[in-house]
Amino acid sequence: MHRSLRALLAALVAGAAVLLTAAPASAHVVPSTVIELDVHSDDITAALTLPTADLVLASGIDVPAAGAVPATTAEEISTYVEEHFRVDSAAGAWTVDVADVATTTTQQWGTAPFPAVTATATLTPADTADLRSFTLDYDAIVHQVVTADTYVVLRSDWAAGNVETASSLGAIALDTVSGTIPPLVVDLDDGSPWRGFTGMLRLGVSHIAEGTDHQLFLLTLLLPAPLLAAAGRWREVARTGRAVRRITTITIAFTVGHSLTLALGTLGLPVPQQPVEALIAVSILIAAAHAVRPLFPGREPLVAGFFGLIHGMAFSMTLSALDLSGTQLVLSLLGFNLGIEIMQxxxxxxxxxxxxxxARTAAYRPLRVAAAVLTAVAAVGWLLDRVGLTTPLGAAADSLGHASPWIAAALWIAAVVVLVRSRLRVDRDRPAPREPQLTR
Known part of the structure; x- marks a missing residue:
């Protein structure tokens, strides 16, 4: 009996040791359907991402894992999604049209990369007054795959001033108690043209504040602004008034240039993204070379205006992605452009x-050259990245934007030190007042 008890205890200890030393099982995160909503003035577009494996299991449609989707298959998928996608509001049922079916490979938080099907649904209400309050009844996939779920995200809502920050509206999943799939009730904040305008103004400000390449282009044009060119070099210091006038004309020319192509690009002018982004890097490289040695002295406004056309095309891609029209488009152009100008x-x-x-100190020349060389290196990194040659320089250049406040602070500290030392030198060199002589 005693021997049997000892054997039992030994077995329990061994089992506990196995349990304690075993590697923890990793939880398997299942891919989910994601619906991203963009709210417009007359309708809502929904960008759908559906896990391919779940879609095939639920619908029985033979979906390719990758590559182009055959037209008949795309039509089957569109019909299937439309049959399981219903939107209602006070005025009645909305029209749901699904198109642009394609395949992709994506990844969600906690998942490995997985094949997915993407599509765009246009949701049109019977009365636009109901556009901000509706019920979204969606049960594609989950009606057959009970473990599936769908996350609904508000990606943009111009009338609420939300054009750059996505927010979760909720999830759709099987209620295991009732055995039903409850619809999602969506009640958006009240919108207004003013909120849309101010949202676009903030977007314009952040586009420059976070756009390291646009910042560097402007800064490199500023570097030689206090100087005058002579014999192919930056030699003399310009008077303050002249320097201010020069940078004012440069800034205005850049503004006119980018405002023109921003409007044209937003209104439909084709904008080739990769060449435009590469040309922006070229503009920074040329501006950096000009900061070292004058390439176009006295013609800086013309050059700034020309490159402003290029930068404006890049700005327009941000607005084009929002797919705005009518009054929203006009107010967006005004607000976005005003935000860019404020930040500039x-x-x-x-x-x-x-x-x-x-610029009036001996230290300015090495400071100017070092800043221009650093900018040129960053521009080369961006240029290589934007023509398809990924290098560490591009990522390093992107991080320069975080240092902008510190660079500005360092410049101000250095300028204050120069002014204080200059003042002390004047006080030191000033002759002492003569003592009055007493007369008899």
């Missing part, structure tokens, strides 16, 4: 005054 003015006001002060 902030950059000029932050950087130009200390540059004017530092």
């Amino acid at each position: 003015l902030v950059v000029v006001l932050l950087v130009l005054p200390p540059l004017v002060v530092l």
Whole structure:
């Protein structure tokens, strides 16, 4: 009996050791359907991403894992999704049209890459007054795959001023208690043209604040602004008034250039993304070379205006992606452009005054050349990336934007030090007042 007890205890200890030392089982995260909503003035577009394996299992449609989707298969998928996608509001049922079916490979939080089917659904209400409050009844896939779920995300809502930050609206899944799939009730915030305008203004500000390449182009044009060219070099310091006038004309020319192509691109002018992004890198490289040695002295406004046309095309891609029209488009162009100008003015006001002060010191030449060379290296990294040659330089160049506030602060500190030392030198060199002589 005693021996049997000891054997039992030994077995329990061994089993516990196995359990304690075993590697924990990793949870398997199942891919989910995602519906991303973009709210417009007359309808809502929904970008759908459906896991291919779940779609095949639920619908029985033979979906290719990759490559082009045959037209008949795309039609089957569209019909299947439309049959399981219903939107209702106070005025009645909405029209749901599914198109643009394609395949892709994607990845969600906690999942490995998996094949998926993408599509775009246009949701049109019977009355646009109901556009901000509706019920979304969607049971594609989950009506057969009970473990599946669908996440609904608000990607953009111009009237609410939400044009750059996605937010979750909720999830659709099987209710295991009732055995039903409850619809999702969507009640959006009240919208207005003013909120849409201010949202686009903020987007314009952040586009420059976070756009390291646009910042560097403007900064490299500012570097030689306090200087005058002579015999192929930057030799003399311009008077403050002349430097201010020069940078004012440069900024206005850049503004006119990018405003023109921003409007044309948003209104439908074809914009080839890769060549435009590559040309922006070229513009920065040329501006950096000009900051080292004058390439086009006195013609900076013309060059800024020309390259402004290129930068404006890149700006327009942001607005085109929102697919706006009518009053929303007009207010968006105005707000977005105004936001860009405000941020450009902030950059000029932050950087130009200390540059004017530092330009009168011997340290400005090495500072200007070092800044221009660093910018040129960043531009080369971007250019290589944008023509398809990925290098570490591109990622390093992107990180320069985080250092912008510190660079501006360092320039101001250096300028203050120069002014204080100059003032102390004047006080030191000033002759002492003569003592009055007493007369008898």
